[in-house]
Amino acid sequence: MSVIAGVSLAAWLWLLVGQGGFWRTDVRLPRGGGEPAVWPSVAVVVPARDEAEVLGVSLPSLLAQEYPGRAEVFLVDDGSSDGTGELAGKLGAEHGGLPLTVTSPGEPPSGWTGKLWAVRHGIALARERTGAEYLLLTDADIAHRPDSLRALAAAAVTADLDLVSQMARLRVRTGWERLIVPAFVYFFAQLYPFRWINRPGSRTAASAGGCVLIRSTAVTAADVPDAIRQSVIDDVALARAVKRSGGRIWLGLAERVDSVRPYPGLGELWRMVSRSAYAQLRHNPAVLAGTVAGLALIYLVPPVAAIGGALAGAWPLSALGLAAWAVMTGSYLPMLRYYGQSRWLAPLLPYTAGLYLLMTVDSAIEHYRGRGAAWKGRTYARPDATV
Incomplete structure (x- = not known):
């Protein structure tokens, strides 16, 4: 013994x-480069399946983004049975802000996860309608502070990054959340140390699926989401595909991005x-x-x-x-x-x-x-x- x-x-x-240094929590968005002279256009793609419970908090936060450039939101209703798509349309009409499109791709074909099929549909529609230079892939349970998109875009442009991702701050209110949630992020960082991920020559790659800003050209170069269409852990697979294709990626802890999904019990x-x-x-x-x-x-x-x-x-x-x-x-x-x-x-x-x-x-x-x-x-x- x-x-x-x-x-x-x-x-x-x-x-x-x-x-x-996986245990350190000081890896935050790069800010040394100031702000871009010209703000890139951004399309926000939100895959959503049965998210009516949290959409009333998360979607208005996206529509209220204070972004100096052109931005639009595309919510992709992935076969919801709780009225997620209808609720999204009502929230868009009530709150205004960024233009909102609600769409649905239908059931995923064999060999695709539902989320990635929804993301594929949202990316294709966003590119067709906006020709956006960047795509923000964010989950329906993620709320963004008003300057979140601005900070993400500034970091991506000034640091010349193809993918910028933030680990959303998860909800920690109940006793079980306090016991398990911080450890979840701690274990993730132990498996995928952020400093290794952010080092250009490193083979370590990961992102946090709740908040990923990716350059449109990097989507094409990495052939995503098609190349990772079966991935259950799609955020890690996405980052690996981008890094393998020569893209520069970055992951850190969030200051302006929060998960609003409750996990009240151990189950x-x-x-x-x-x-x-x-x-x-x-x-x-x-x-x-x-x-x-x-x-x-x-x-x-x-x-x-x-x-x-x-x-x-x-x-x-x-x-x-x-x-x-x-x-x-x-x-x-x-x-x-x-x-x-x-x-x-x-x-x-x-x-x-x-x-x-x-x-x-x-x-x-x-x-x-x-x-x-x-x-x-x-x-x-x-x-x-x-x-």
Whole structure:
């Protein structure tokens, strides 16, 4: 056990200094270049399926964008059954602001996820009607501050970026949201360190699907969304496609972009994670086993060694576990501060990681039961099982 606890501590020390500073929360939109002399035209594409619950907050925030250039909003109703399209039309008439088009692509053909089929339809319509230089791909549960689009466009133009994405600040109000949501972003950054993503020569690529501003020419060069039409984790696939095609990408934490989707209980948060966790592991049982072992070694061994060693009087073991637990706790504090949460949640990260481990295993079980990647009435099989 002392050897295992020592390996866990060594792993945490390496993560702290060698994993792209994943724990830091100071990666924000580039602002050094000022503002562009000429503002580019932007088409905002919003795929929406059964989003009437949140659309009353998110859509007016897009229509109210204070953007100096030309901008239009295209909401793509992806077969909603709750009146999402009708509500969008009413909100556009009531709030005014940017021009709004509400459209529907029909059911996706085989080999396409519903969201990407909606995005494809929205991009094609936006290009046909506006010839926009940039496209803002944003989800229907994302609210934007009035200057959000202006800040995104300024960063893209002045830094010469083909894709600019922000990780929306997720809602954190209930007890379960406080326990699980900051950790979700922390784990994402650990898998995809933002500094590595933003380095032109790095192979690491990811974006946050709730807020992606992409140059129209980069869409063509990367052949998206067609090239990623089966991807359940479409934001990561999009960024990889753009980077592979030679585009420059950037991802950071948001200051002007917020998710308004509520996750009041553990069940909603569980489904959010488990629906795509096994897809992240490429539906590979060996990768799943390695992931479970890795999560246990990194997150569960430290508290078990610290507490178990103390109870057994094995003080060297307890010291190793306590040291690893302390490093883990310290690395989590910046994310809790970003979300305005109590620092006393930091020592509970092993418990949260244990929940994520169970969610990942559940994701694999649901996949083999034929219910993997289920979302709003649709279930997506492993890509090679579809085509």
